């Protein structure tokens with residue numbers, strides 16, 4: 010843009026002899042130069058690359074752990090350079106912060122310049138209009154004052170800004186181009202603020218919910234809770250959600266057999282204690298929204314229901330136990346922990362919705378739907394290690410103080426149970442596989458930055474369109490007496506937009522000249538001399 | 545008609561389109577090979593003093609640059625018989641391309657009918673629909689601007705993409721995983737494909753520009769004859785490439801925003817630095833750098849054009865490498 014011509018001046022190659030103030034001024038000028046902006050934009054693109062190649066903690070923490078275990082020498086170096094968290098790393102942050110500082114330093118002076126340019130009048134007509142790239146002249150009988158008055162009116166009606174001086178009309182339009190450019194750059198700043206807002210005040214939580222169960226929106230009910238640094242748990246809206254049924258359908262044939270096709274959860278929720286409960290059809294692209302907090306459907310799996318009885322036949326544990334899926338066909342694993350018996354019991358299990366006993370891979374599921382459900386269990390007795398107060402995973406057994414139970418023939422006791430079947434330990438305890446329920450994992454999230462981010466994005470888009478598609482141009486009209494006592498009209502135009510071929514401007518100036526002369530083509534006594542180049 | 549029959553009709557249409565595309569490419573190439581050099585683009589005698597006066601009234605500096613370039617004032621011999629024959633070849637090439645486009649369009653529509661949804665849910669479908677967008681954009685622009693010279697450079701990648709689609713990427717007609725059932729997916733992918741189509745044209749023009757620019761550095765008298773003579777002058781190519789990119793950029797920006805809205809709806813976060821998102825961002829950033837380079841002293845022209853090529857490579861990387869090899873939430877490739 011010409012309103013910032015200084016941007017095009019090559020930067021001084023080396024700092025001049027420096028006092029601190031000069032150094033600061035020099036650095037600022039360097040930082041806000043177009044060249045630096047270019048380098049920073051490019052660096053930001055480059056810096057984003059490693060995060061797509063190295064597993065990221067924020068995307069998939071389990072893969073990071075896996076990767077770290079597989080690369081013990083490399084991993085500490087990755088840690089040192091924040092390669093597992095590229096997008097919050099000091100170096101990535103440094104680049105975008107510098108870019109935004111540069112942006113402020115660039116946009117503020119340009120806004121000021123644009124403001125004064127918008128208030129100023131279009132520049133006076135150059136002496137020789139014939140030298141401008143688009144130029145037309147004609148001779149008419151009308152007095153020049155009338156011609157100029159008509160030109161002024163015509164240009165104003167075409168939304169040009171107009172100034173009349175020294176027998177010529179100067180006009181300019183397309184100021185919105187620069188306005189759009191500034192709006193675009195400023196909305197990038199707004200976007201940054203919105204992202205920061207979400208990061209600081211938002212939270213994200215996960216909860217696993219079995220059919221027939223419910224949870225309330227409190228920190229203790231969540232399986233994981235990641236608040237922003239400034240989010241307060243007391244601000245969680247007090248809603249409860251209960252899951253009635255989950256229905257999942259799968260592709261039943263072809264190449265993609267077993268891929269999930271439809272996935273919906275019938276839930277009921279109350280938005281605050283005591284308020285009436287409402288039902289909602291929760292789907293993957295259809296989150297539940299309560300008070301600015303959203304509940305999303307993420308994943309699903311099976312929770313086999315077990316009943317465990319002690320030697321006397323009394324029930325010591327009963328209910329659904331969520332198992333975690335291991336593959337696309339929902340071969341799932343989990344454990345049942347029973348601490349109401351002495352010694353304590355633990356069951357290590359694999360649940361198969363459609364079971365097949367593979368000679369090499371052991372029991373696997375071949376389809377994610379419940380066609381032939383089986384629970385394969387082995388039993389342990391001893392100390393579960395749950396009494397020490399140390400938090401433990403509910404999906405694995407701590408087998409350090411447990412021994413695996415053997416059958417009477419001396420081999421490890423392992424049984425594959427159909428629904429309703431029971432496995433009895435030699436010592437008399439029993440476990441019954443009663444049936445299966447499904448569970449769904451929900452993500453509960455609030456991001457107060459979403460609306461500002463959306464606004465910023467829309468503003469950016471609008472500004473961008475103006476900035477790229479509005480054409481800025483100047484038009485001059487001069488009228489004065491020629492040698493024959495008639496009025497010579499000259500019309501000239503100038504495109505001020507990079508990359509614009511002047512054909513369109515030539516067309517516009519031509520039409521304008523025609524309109525001014527009063528008719529398309531030269532009627533009697535009028536001659537139009539078209540001297541525009543073929544550029 | 546059963547979905548399976550419709551899908552197989554779609555495949556037949558696609559193969560027919562490929563044959564016709566191949567024919568179109570042959571005609572385009574023949575036009576370049578046998579055609580005559582471009583006509584004179586009109587002589588521009590802007591003198592130094594005029595350049596200075598232009599600058600004084602606020603002309604862009606690049607305005608003066610391009611008018612001073614040797615190419616635009618280079619007069620070329622008039623067109624003879626050869627030229628007529630070549631331009632007949634060119635017109636035939638365009639007609640054949642239109643036919644190929646219609647077959648291609650029919651294939652995509654049939655696929656959509658077979659799967660009862662917009663047919664861009666996996667890599668195969670994305671490739672066929674995306675290359676359709678490339679041809680479509682080419683034909684639309686061709687209606688307004690003289691860009692027939694780009695024909696070979698457009699039809700060839702389209703044919704290559706289709707070849708890849710029907711061999712490596714082929715996926716049976718099937719429903720979508722739940723996360724992909726969203727209007728925002730349709731909006732996001734449509735915008736991305738249109739932007740990609742336009743970027744492809746811009747990319748082709750930037751490549752032509754770089755070759756032409758190098759050629760023009762040799763004085764006209766010493767240059768050997770080449771089909772490059774039939775392409776516009778470097779300055780013209782540079783300007784159209786810029787306009788093509790400037791047109792695609794906001795559409796790409798919109799595609800990224802629509803993707804973010806979709807992600808927010810499906811997963812509860814609008815941006816998560818998943819590899820797919822990351823590479824969309826990288827592409828966006830490189831093209832941003834390209835637009836800035838065009839306005840930066842010392843970066844106009846060649847260096848800016850290299851940025852444009854880089855931008856397109858990041859786009860290709862996202863489409864080919866990320867979709868297939870890098871794991872992420874967006875695992876919709878359907879390639880096994």
Ligand code: HEM
Nearest residue numbers: 010041042043046108111112115190197476477832835839
């Ligand atoms: C987040 C960072 C940035 C983004 C996404 C961005 C994006 C853009 C885009 C898309 C354009 C093209 C619109 C047009 O041509 O009018 C543009 C133009 C421009 N940008 Fe930026 N920009 C960023 C940072 C900066 C910075 C830091 C500076 C200054 C140092 C700057 C200065 C300019 C200028 C002067 C133009 C006008 C170029 C022309 O005349 O064509 N931008 N920017």
